[in-house]
Amino acid sequence: MLVALTAIVCAAALTSPQAARADDEVEYFAAVDRDSIGLDEIVLLTVTLGLKGNTEPSSLELPRTPDFDVISQGSSTQMSIGFGSGGSGFQKTRTYTLQLRPTREGALEILPGVAMMKGKRYETGRIVVQVGRPGSGAPRAQRPQPRPGWPSPFGGALPGLDDDFDPFGMLDDRAAPAESDLVLRASVNKREVYVGEQLTLSIYLMARSEVSGIESFQMPDLDGFWNEEIETPTQVKGETRVIDGVAWRVYLLRRRALFPLRDGSLEIQPAEVDVITGGGLFGRSRRGAHHRRSQPASVTVKPLPTEAGMRADASRVGSWKLEVEAEPRTAALGAPITVRLRATGNGNLRNLELPRLPAIEGMKIFDPTQTDRVDTSAGRYGGSRVQEYVLVPERAGRFTIPSLELPHFDPGAGAYRKASTQPISLLIRPGSGSSAPAVAQTQPGTPADSDGGLAGIRQATRIEARTLPLHARPWFAVALGLPGLALLGAALLPRIATARGRGAGERQRRGAGTVARKRLAAARALALRRDPAFYEELDRAIHDYLGNKLAHPTAGLVRAQLVEELAALGATEESREALRRALDACDAGRFAPAAMDSEAASRALRDAGLVIDGIEASLAGGGS
Numbered sequence: 340m341l342v343a344l345t346a347i348v349c350a351a352a353l354t355s356p357q358a359a360r361a362d363d364e365v366e367y368f369a370a371v372d373r374d375s376i377g378l379d380e381i382v383l384l385t386v387t388l389g390l391k392g393n394t395e396p397s398s399l400e401l402p403r404t405p406d407f408d409v410i411s412q413g414s415s416t417q418m419s420i421g422f423g424s425g426g427s428g429f430q431k432t433r434t435y436t437l438q439l440r441p442t443r444e445g446a447l448e449i450l451p452g453v454a455m456m457k458g459k460r461y462e463t464g465r466i467v468v469q470v471g472r473p474g475s476g477a478p479r480a481q482r483p484q485p486r487p488g489w490p491s492p493f494g495g496a497l498p499g500l501d502d503d504f505d506p507f508g509m510l511d512d513r514a515a516p517a518e519s520d521l522v523l524r525a526s527v528n529k530r531e532v533y534v535g536e537q538l539t540l541s542i543y544l545m546a547r548s549e550v551s552g553i554e555s556f557q558m559p560d561l562d563g564f565w566n567e568e569i570e571t572p573t574q575v576k577g578e579t580r581v582i583d584g585v586a587w588r589v590y591l592l593r594r595r596a597l598f599p600l601r602d603g604s605l606e607i608q609p610a611e612v613d614v615i616t617g618g619g620l621f622g623r624s625r626r627g628a629h630h631r632r633s634q635p636a637s638v639t640v641k642p643l644p645t646e647a648g649m650r651a652d653a654s655r656v657g658s659w660k661l662e663v664e665a666e667p668r669t670a671a672l673g674a675p676i677t678v679r680l681r682a683t684g685n686g687n688l689r690n691l692e693l694p695r696l697p698a699i700e701g702m703k704i705f706d707p708t709q710t711d712r713v714d715t716s717a718g719r720y721g722g723s724r725v726q727e728y729v730l731v732p733e734r735a736g737r738f739t740i741p742s743l744e745l746p747h748f749d750p751g752a753g754a755y756r757k758a759s760t761q762p763i764s765l766l767i768r769p770g771s772g773s774s775a776p777a778v779a780q781t782q783p784g785t786p787a788d789s790d791g792g793l794a795g796i797r798q799a800t801r802i803e804a805r806t807l808p809l810h811a812r813p814w815f816a817v818a819l820g821l822p823g824l825a826l827l828g829a830a831l832l833p834r835i836a837t838a839r840g841r842g843a844g845e846r847q848r849r850g851a852g853t854v855a856r857k858r859l860a861a862a863r864a865l866a867l868r869r870d871p872a873f874y875e876e877l878d879r880a881i882h883d884y885l886g887n888k889l890a891h892p893t894a895g896l897v898r899a900q901l902v903e904e905l906a907a908l909g910a911t912e913e914s915r916e917a918l919r920r921a922l923d924a925c926d927a928g929r930f931a932p933a934a935m936d937s938e939a940a941s942r943a944l945r946d947a948g949l950v951i952d953g954i955e956a957s958l959a960g961g962g963s
Contacts, residue, residue, distance in 0.1 A: 535656030596720035657686015685721035729930035851887035874928030914953030
């Protein structure tokens with residue numbers, strides 16, 4: 340229901356058995372848009388009922404049309420308040436619109452409608468329409484022209500969206516208007532696209548009566564399209580638009596990005612909605628439920644063109660750019676390097692296939708993780724897709740991540756394009772990497788001079804009177820023996836430390852198996868909780884055990900060197916292969932995390948147990 344706080348000026352004077360007077364409470368009249376039509380044409384009948392105050396006629400009969408078929412019928416109500424010398428006045432205007440199709444040729448009558456108010460009779464008057472042979476009708480009466488960029492809710496083709504996605508493009512108004520208080524319209528921004536190119540479907544509810552709510556909404560069948568959501572309002576809010584001189588409330592219900600999956604003519608079936616109307620602020624407005632269907636639409640889909648050296652692939656249609664980054668570019672042997680490959684642009688992001696990082700000799704590359712960030716700004720579907728790889732160097736030296744290419748078809752340019760990256764150079768150092776330079780520090784409480792160095796230390800002196808000579812003091816004899824004791828300690832302490840270290844190292848080596856099995860039990864508890872820290876704990880357990888057995892750290896050793904040292908200890912081939920599998924599983928779990936796989940964790944624990952049991956058995960058999 341549209342409320343306008345303006346005075347209504349009725350400027351229509353039509354033939355009626357009882358002319359409306361200034362003090363009448365009812366104005367009732369009818370008009371047609373033309374009085375001469377062909378047998379194959381339609382005439383529009385508009386019936387207007389004006390009521391003063393909050394009144395209703397005791398009876399109302401619309402004009403009768405015995406020689407016409409009623410194609411459609413709708414109504415709308417407008418409220419207004421007028422201000423004048425006699426005070427303010429409330430007026431309500433109800434408009435009925437009927438589409439009529441003649442059933443025969445000749446002078447066909449539309450019989451008067453009748454309204455009764457307080458015993459008075461009001462009639463619309465008699466109307467005659469001349470109906471001739473098909474195609475002989477007079478031109479349609481001129482109606483107010485719609486403003487550019489706003490749609491007509493009536494028949495004809497679907498509205499199109501401009502490049503800036505203005506949803507109110509003009510409709511082709513070739514057919515006679517199908518007047519109604521509620522219209523559901525489906526709008527596509529393009530009628531012809533390539534396979535994989537985005538077109539945008541917007542569904543609007545257009546109302547001239549008050550919309551109280553929407554009970555249900557059913558999207559159309561989108562067979563042959565991949566579709567993604569662009570906009571689904573959580574609260575349906577209308578926007579007022581004047582169309583053909585009539586104010587409408589336009590509600591956006593859905594907006595989807597459609598990507599055709601095959602060429603040919605694809606059909607978009609009607610959407611459906613159940614709308615609740617009524618419950619207005621003025622008068623007695625009945626609540627009612629209405630079901631509406633939008634019109635179907637067809638889209639022509641062109642196949643992707645063929646071009647030498649380019650692949651016609653619907654998963655690579657759009658406008659894309661490609662970037663790659665590696666961090667760090669200088670690393671120590673065995674330290675992980677993260678490589679991120681990022682594609683950004685517009686297109687079917689969900690189906691986009693990025694190039695794979697090729698194998699690099701001397702580098703172990705783990706399967707990538709993938710992250711999408713969707714962007715639907717300006718009604719275009721797209722965003723960014725990031726694939727993150729973890730590389731672990733297996734030897735020192737210089738490595739190169741080669742240039743990568745993303746060939747794609749750009750529908751805006753109508754041509755194939757190649758997005759590419761620049762090569763990246765990596766430096767792997769054999770040691771633990773460069774260390775930070777030492778920073779000189781002063782002891783707490785030590786003053787510094789203005790140049791940042793140590794200030795001279797000045798100590799106050801105090802003169803005391805001598806009470807006893809030095810040789811007579813009690814501690815003098817002990818002080819004489821201290822140099823000898825110091826020489827003896829210097830000779831004996833290194834031997835004692837060596838013996839104690841040898842004993843401690845031997846105890847660690849012999850007890851390494853027991854400690855490692857306790858660590859495996861702790862790792863097993865983490866695996867049962869599906870805690871990703873399991874792989875970190877298992878890796879430390881293996882390297883701590885091997886470090887104790889080999890008497891030096893093993894975390895920085897490459898696989899080949901580690902296996903050689905185990906072979907020297909007498910480890911079997913089965914134990915060495917189990918070690919490779921267990922460490923590979925730990926690297927995969929730490930550097931390429933994914934959902935915790937209980938079966939993979941169990942295999943890694945089993946392999947770690949084989950390593951420890953095998954080495955313990957070989958050393959026991961060798962007498963160690």
